[in-house]
Amino acid sequence: MPCFSQIFLDSGVYKFHCTQTNGMYSLCNVRGCMKDSNILCDYIVGKNQTCDKALCKKHAVEFKRGFHHCLDHHKMWLAEQKSNWRRKKH
Numbered sequence: 001m002p003c004f005s006q007i008f009l010d011s012g013v014y015k016f017h018c019t020q021t022n023g024m025y026s027l028c029n030v031r032g033c034m035k036d037s038n039i040l041c042d043y044i045v046g047k048n049q050t051c052d053k054a055l056c057k058k059h060a061v062e063f064k065r066g067f068h069h070c071l072d073h074h075k076m077w078l079a080e081q082k083s084n085w086r087r088k089k090h
């Protein structure tokens with residue numbers, strides 16, 4: 001996602017921010033982390049819906065090339081993979 005917006009921070013410096021499709025500035029969604037994010041969580045939460053949590057590089061887990069999970073969803077995803085695997089394994 002291209003970064004084209006700038007905002008001024010309290011300290012007087014301005015920063016470039018990546019924008020999401022909704023036009024909101026996107027910072028990493030992890031509490032306490034104020035890093036710019038250019039990754040969205042791809043965990044499927046419903047019909048044609050993904051979590052879309054904004055994540056910085058550090059807080060995104062790439063589970064497939066080009067696909068990412070937030071940390072919470074990655075844990076859930078791993079648990080699902082395990083149970084799927086058990087089910088398949090007769």
Ligand SMILES: [Zn+2]
Pocket residue numbers: 028029030033034035055056057058059
């Ligand atoms: Zn982060």
Ligand SMILES: [Zn+2]
Pocket residue numbers: 041042043051052053069070072073
């Ligand atoms: Zn997520």
